[in-house]
Amino acid sequence: MAMQAQEIEDLIRETFPDAQITITDLAGDGNHYAAEVIDAAFAGMNRVQQQRAVYAALKGKMDGPNGDLHALALTTKAPA
């Protein structure tokens, strides 16, 4: 049930076309990723709101014990 880094980036990119997105495979198992998303849309949103928006972009890939993606460490911010 693993996912490729590119798939994660593509899903996020659909919602945030102009974002700067960096995906890192933390464990090399296709299951534990870190994603950094920097997008102007995040200005004025708190972290919970920013990361909810990213989770929404992933369309349920993290849902439940059978989700494709077990762990995604998120860092979100607006461009400085």
Added chain:
Amino acid sequence: MMDALADIADALRDLRASYIGSDDTRTPKVTQMTDVKTQIDETVKANDVVLYMKGSKTMPQCGFSSRVAGVLNFMGVEFTDVDVLADPDVRQGIKDYSDWPTVPQLYVKGEFVGGCDIITEMTLSGELDTLFEDNGVTYDKDAADKIREANG
């Protein structure tokens, strides 16, 4: 012999009751979901700091839960831990409640603060200190500083 027969009769009655009970699951299920939401709402509002996690604060069952519980323990924060692995309805219910797909989830004074990444960031930036101070939650400032020194 008669006792054994009576036992069997009891067992059959229980079995039948459980089948009858499972026939109509729709109404109870709806009630149950509402109950879980109410239960979560009451828990996060009745306790200043609540952590929904996998495992308990003394025996976390997941690295992410362990990290957040560890930070709170180290900072001497009194918090209520709820083990989502103990109840599948709560495990799903907490995600619906906060519209947040992962566990752990930290609540302060009824407000959802964040999961592991957010709590880690807030600990290192000092925002978590501010949040606790603003909400009258007692914590050990020196311990918080130590975490920041060790991860600076």
